[in-house]
Amino acid sequence: MMKTAEIYTHTHTHTHTHTNNRCRPEYSIINSFDPFDGVIFVLNKLKCMLRIAICTLTGDKQKRLLRVRKLELLRYCGGNLYGHRSLNLGMIRGFKRLGVPFLWNRVTKHTKVVILLWCKEKELKKVAKIKRKYPHVVVVTAPTGCFGNVKKFIASPAIDYISAASPWHKKSIIHGANLDKKLQHKLFVWPTGVQVDPLPRDNGKINMSVLCYYKLVPENPKITQYLTLRGIKTHVLHYGAYQLPDYRKLLDSVDFMIDVQDIVESQGLAVAEAWAKNRPTIIKHNVNAMGGETCPYLTRDTGIFYDTDKDLFKIIDEYVAGPEKFLKKFKPYKVATEKFSDQASVRYLLDFLKKQYKKTI
Numbered sequence: 001m002m003k004t005a006e007i008y009t010h011t012h013t014h015t016h017t018h019t020n021n022r023c024r025p026e027y028s029i030i031n032s033f034d035p036f037d038g039v040i041f042v043l044n045k046l047k048c049m050l051r052i053a054i055c056t057l058t059g060d061k062q063k064r065l066l067r068v069r070k071l072e073l074l075r076y077c078g079g080n081l082y083g084h085r086s087l088n089l090g091m092i093r094g095f096k097r098l099g100v101p102f103l104w105n106r107v108t109k110h111t112k113v114v115i116l117l118w119c120k121e122k123e124l125k126k127v128a129k130i131k132r133k134y135p136h137v138v139v140v141t142a143p144t145g146c147f148g149n150v151k152k153f154i155a156s157p158a159i160d161y162i163s164a165a166s167p168w169h170k171k172s173i174i175h176g177a178n179l180d181k182k183l184q185h186k187l188f189v190w191p192t193g194v195q196v197d198p199l200p201r202d203n204g205k206i207n208m209s210v211l212c213y214y215k216l217v218p219e220n221p222k223i224t225q226y227l228t229l230r231g232i233k234t235h236v237l238h239y240g241a242y243q244l245p246d247y248r249k250l251l252d253s254v255d256f257m258i259d260v261q262d263i264v265e266s267q268g269l270a271v272a273e274a275w276a277k278n279r280p281t282i283i284k285h286n287v288n289a290m291g292g293e294t295c296p297y298l299t300r301d302t303g304i305f306y307d308t309d310k311d312l313f314k315i316i317d318e319y320v321a322g323p324e325k326f327l328k329k330f331k332p333y334k335v336a337t338e339k340f341s342d343q344a345s346v347r348y349l350l351d352f353l354k355k356q357y358k359k360t361i
Contacts, residue, residue, distance in 0.1 A: 107130055
């Protein structure tokens, strides 16, 4: 998860918190059940504005930029972001870009679907209350929506569907919860979206530059040394130690990303962010008992797995021998646009729900 505010530009300006006779949103997105959330939101905006003023007076440009980004994010979202910020923001962008009206942390008699982005186990009672008041409502959780014992969420009659980020993630939930076959129909795969914007005209230029991304592992100096020896400019980022806007900007200056980690991702949003910038990813290969791989959605169009440093160095050599030919093998932007954009993610969810409830949604 990123430390600070995410990118949120280039979207439609549909106001999702207002309704009238012509616009009665059928979708409600919830990431907080706090009755004082609205008050907290106003206080957060005021605090942010005050800190911007202080930073302006003290001349601290870096902190001021951070505060300005946060204020713009609050204004854009129209509410506080709890839980997984990237997922929350992607959901907002997806609905806005598709032009589908929705409510934020509010349910009305017109609501047909409630999407839980962040729900604690103890708050299942509040979900059940919504169901009692509006029996027709379909409740679905995002991949990060269940905060607690997932088995209790699945068993709850108030929850209609639980989403998993990938097929192996779904399998791991079934296995980990020792889930009864009668409840397994509640689980479905729903990848989270990322921001995909139009590519700049110079996107195809060769930079002879690479980003090495390390997640929960120390930097491998052998990789950096080899890249340097081959005349490649190297940038290094560590998981959790950067801001998403800066990461996205850095991706514009490299030709591809090398992803080094010893874990298996349920999806891999940082990798999808690279694809959205038309950057293929070269990923350290890991597998787990559920059949999951480091990045479950990596294909020949988006990148390559490697097993050892020696394998990686061969890939780097191929790139150096013919950068244009090497990069033309991949189509990461096309894949990101069609399958992993915010719009594609939300559209996938809406299509899934319509198939399940043809008469009501």
